[in-house]
Amino acid sequence: MKVILADYSGFCFGVEKAITTTFEELNKESKNDIIYSLGPLIHNDQVVEDLEKKGVKVIEDIEMLEEGSVIIRSHGVPQNTFNTAKEKGLNIINATCPFVKRIQNIAKTHHEEGYTIAIIGNPKHPEVIGINGWCDNKAIIVEEEKDIEKLQNIDRLCIVVQTTMSVEQYEEISKKLEEQVKEVVKYNTICLATKERQAAAENLAKEVEAMIVIGGYHSSNTQKLVDICKKIRPYSTFHIETAEDLPMDLLQKYQLVGVTAGASTPKWIIKEIINKLSNI
Numbered sequence: 001m002k003v004i005l006a007d008y009s010g011f012c013f014g015v016e017k018a019i020t021t022t023f024e025e026l027n028k029e030s031k032n033d034i035i036y037s038l039g040p041l042i043h044n045d046q047v048v049e050d051l052e053k054k055g056v057k058v059i060e061d062i063e064m065l066e067e068g069s070v071i072i073r074s075h076g077v078p079q080n081t082f083n084t085a086k087e088k089g090l091n092i093i094n095a096t097c098p099f100v101k102r103i104q105n106i107a108k109t110h111h112e113e114g115y116t117i118a119i120i121g122n123p124k125h126p127e128v129i130g131i132n133g134w135c136d137n138k139a140i141i142v143e144e145e146k147d148i149e150k151l152q153n154i155d156r157l158c159i160v161v162q163t164t165m166s167v168e169q170y171e172e173i174s175k176k177l178e179e180q181v182k183e184v185v186k187y188n189t190i191c192l193a194t195k196e197r198q199a200a201a202e203n204l205a206k207e208v209e210a211m212i213v214i215g216g217y218h219s220s221n222t223q224k225l226v227d228i229c230k231k232i233r234p235y236s237t238f239h240i241e242t243a244e245d246l247p248m249d250l251l252q253k254y255q256l257v258g259v260t261a262g263a264s265t266p267k268w269i270i271k272e273i274i275n276k277l278s279n280i
């Protein structure tokens with residue numbers, strides 16, 4: 001079997017930065033100190049387990065902490081989480097991706113100027129929850145077309161989009177939003193890394209017989225890659241987390257297989273999977 005790895009697979013700039021910042025902090029602390037991460041640092045169970053062994057403990061709520069260091073992951077958090085951490089005197093290690101920080105700033109400044117903020121994205125995703133927290137939780141979250149009904153009596157609208165949404169979804173939904181409101185400013189805040197990764201996966205899916213998409217089952221950007229590949233290879237796209245998940249029986253019949261990986265997938269997992277595939 002010949003295996004081709006798509007360009008831009010694996011860790012993006014923001015995730016790489018969050019991991020590096022965490023390791024720098026781990027090296028600074030004395031061995032007995034625990035660093036807390038507000039939610040799993042990245043959407044990859046294998047990496048999170050490894051970090052836990054090294055002393056990074058995941059907590060779900062800032063209220064659980066009274067002292068120590070807390071890492072804000074690349075997805076960012078609402079403004080009041082920062083305020084609470086400061087009031088408690090916690091050492092804040094801010095690993096918010098600069099691209100996410102930019103969206104938070106857009107939401108905050110436009111909200112202050114009187115715009116209603118529309119976030120195109122998944123309302124349950126921490127990045128979207130975080131952005132909403134920078135505009136007093138007043139944003140309208142639009143995940144699909146039917147959510148557009150939520151826009152009633154709005155004069156000025158500022159549209160932003162979750163960094164990992166597909167360009168197609170953004171264009172479709174933002175166009176519909178524009179038809180509803182008189183004054184609209186829109187920011188395509190989809191991350192370049194996401195766009196490049198999606199385009200590379202799509203192009204590769206057209207060239208090969210089957211696609212392997214590596215990444216956490218709960219990772220939003222990985223799920224988007226799966227959707228993109230499935231549009232081209234509906235019956236031969238496989239979403240896996242580790243080499244053990246490879247459907248070896250089903251893959252036997254293919255000669256040319258493509259591999260792509262979400263932004264939270266470390267190089268060692270990608271390598272392991274490519275090696276296993278190459279041996280078929």
Ligand code: F3S
Pocket residue numbers: 012013014015074075097098099100163191192193194263
């Ligand atoms: Fe940042 Fe883009 Fe990654 S927004 S966390 S560089 S996918």
